[in-house]
Every structure is written in C-alpha cells, then in structure tokens.
Amino acid sequence: MRRLLTIIPLLAALCYAQDASEACTKALTDCENDLECQNRLAPLMAACSTGTCQPQCRSAVLNVYQNKLGRILLRSDATCIPGRDELRTCNFLPAESTVHCSLGKLACEGDLQCNSKFGVFMSECEADAARGVCSEKCKTLLNQTIETSVGAIFSNCTCTARDDQLCTNLKDNLLGVCLKNTPGVTLSPSDNSITDAPGNDLADSSSSSFKILTVVCVYIFTVLFL
Incomplete structure (x- = not known):
C-alpha cells in the first residue's frame, strides 16, 4: 500500500508536467517527499477525478489542507494537480475568488x-x-x-x-x-456541482489533447485503486 501511495503522485506529476508551473511543481515535489503529505495527497488524486464534486473529494481536500506542505500546494496555481479543473469548479482551491465554505x-x-x-x-x-x-x-x-x-x-x-x-x-x-442585504456582498449559489450544470464546461476543456491526457491519467489512477 505504501508503495502504491508513492507511485500515484509520481504518475500524476508525469501526466500533468506538460503545462505545470515551476511553483506548483516544486510544491508537489515537496509534498511527495514528505510521507505525511504524500499519504494525504494520494486520496485527493483518486477522489477528485470524477468531475462530480463528490464528498470524498471535499474530504480529501480538507485533509490535504491541514498539512503545511499540502496548504502550499493547494494555494499554488494548481497547474500540476490532477483533477485541477474539478477542484476549481467545486471551489476547492483556497486561492480562488470563490472558495468552498x-x-x-x-x-x-x-x-x-x-x-x-x-x-x-x-x-x-x-x-x-x-x-x-x-x-x-x-x-x-x-x-x-x-x-x-x-x-x-x-x-x-x-x-x-x-x-x-x-x-x-x-x-x-x-x-x-x-x-443578507449587506452592501457590496453577493452570496454565491449553494449548488456548483458540475453534473447539475450541463452547460458548465471545465476550465481547460477547449484543449482536446489535454482532455485525452486527463482521461488516460484518470484511467491509470482508477486501475491502481481497483
């Protein structure tokens, strides 16, 4: 099991290396090299790849955020994190303008x-x-x-x-x-689920090559956890 937890982040880094920023890559490497952060990160990579804002993804994000190195990673631009589009759409990234409560x-x-x-x-x-x-x-x-x-x-x-x-x-x-009725404050809707908003495409879905790569990566993670 420990070997599996080591392999998953490495595969993720390879899958998303093509457009990952240097800051995100460093944060991911630092997390991978720390056993506690690595153990918290692996469930996130598995759970946040369905495009459906599942509770398991939310729990995994909160668990990673409680680790110092995990916080740094989540606060980055997230270009190296598998499931980054789901994390953005579900507001699971703390540096975005709208964040999960x-x-x-x-x-x-x-x-x-x-x-x-x-x-x-x-x-x-x-x-x-x-x-x-x-x-x-x-x-x-x-x-x-x-x-x-x-x-x-x-x-x-x-x-x-x-x-x-x-x-x-x-x-x-x-x-x-x-x-309510506070000037300058606009409450966000409670439902930002991807599947409940059919017209809401993921942020980077315009790139067909990226979508293919994402599917391959998700398939790898799924196989590893079955």
Whole structure:
C-alpha cells in the first residue's frame, strides 16, 4: 500500500508536467517527499477525478489542507494537480475568488487574526443566527471577520449540491443571515456541482489533447485503486 501511495503522485506529476508551473511543481515535489503529505495527497488524486464534486473529494481536500506542505500546494496555481479543473469548479482551491465554505472555515481557523474575530462572532451570534436573527452587533462582528485577509473568503463562499449540513448550515444559517442585504456582498449559489450544470464546461476543456491526457491519467489512477 505504501508503495502504491508513492507511485500515484509520481504518475500524476508525469501526466500533468506538460503545462505545470515551476511553483506548483516544486510544491508537489515537496509534498511527495514528505510521507505525511504524500499519504494525504494520494486520496485527493483518486477522489477528485470524477468531475462530480463528490464528498470524498471535499474530504480529501480538507485533509490535504491541514498539512503545511499540502496548504502550499493547494494555494499554488494548481497547474500540476490532477483533477485541477474539478477542484476549481467545486471551489476547492483556497486561492480562488470563490472558495468552498468548509475550506474557508478551515483557512480562517488556521489564521490567528481571522480565528479570533470569527470565534467572537460564533460565540456571540451562533444561536441567534441559527434562528434567522442577526443583530447589528453581530453584523459588525462578522464584518470584522471578513475584513481580515483570510476572512474575506466568507463574503461569498459556497457549497456543492452533495455537501453535508455542515457547509450549508455555515453558509445559509450562520453567514447568510448576517450577510443578507449587506452592501457590496453577493452570496454565491449553494449548488456548483458540475453534473447539475450541463452547460458548465471545465476550465481547460477547449484543449482536446489535454482532455485525452486527463482521461488516460484518470484511467491509470482508477486501475491502481481497483
């Protein structure tokens, strides 16, 4: 099993080497050379290749993000990461303009300033927000969170159609109540699932050669895990 976990990232690097940036390639190499990061990365490469925003992909992303080297990789331009188009479409990349709410919360908890502001908001306002009530004080506390560099994610974070209640509760019942009718804030739709939006092509799908390469890589990963 350990040998398999070693092979998968190497195959992935070969599959995506043709247009990978130097920064992403270095981040991927650093992760591959670290056993803990490597073990977290392998499930992501297997789960985030279906184009359907599955919960397994979300869980794998959150697991990788909790590793320092994994965070650096996910914060890169993602050109060397297998399933990068799915990660972008499902908002599982922390450097994008719109980020999955659960990933945003994890990022906030890892930042001292954001975590302290968000912690006050949750302790003071979680109960009321869950009942659909948000006082001016709570709006101010949430705005203070959003004004931090990491907390800005909360202003338009989103969920997928296949999420559990943790994401939708955070987005709709906690953040949504206090962000509603807030000037300059536009709430993102909850459903950004690829399969539920037939006309929504993946970012790089215009390149037929890239699609063929992606199919080959996905097939390799699938065979390895069967």
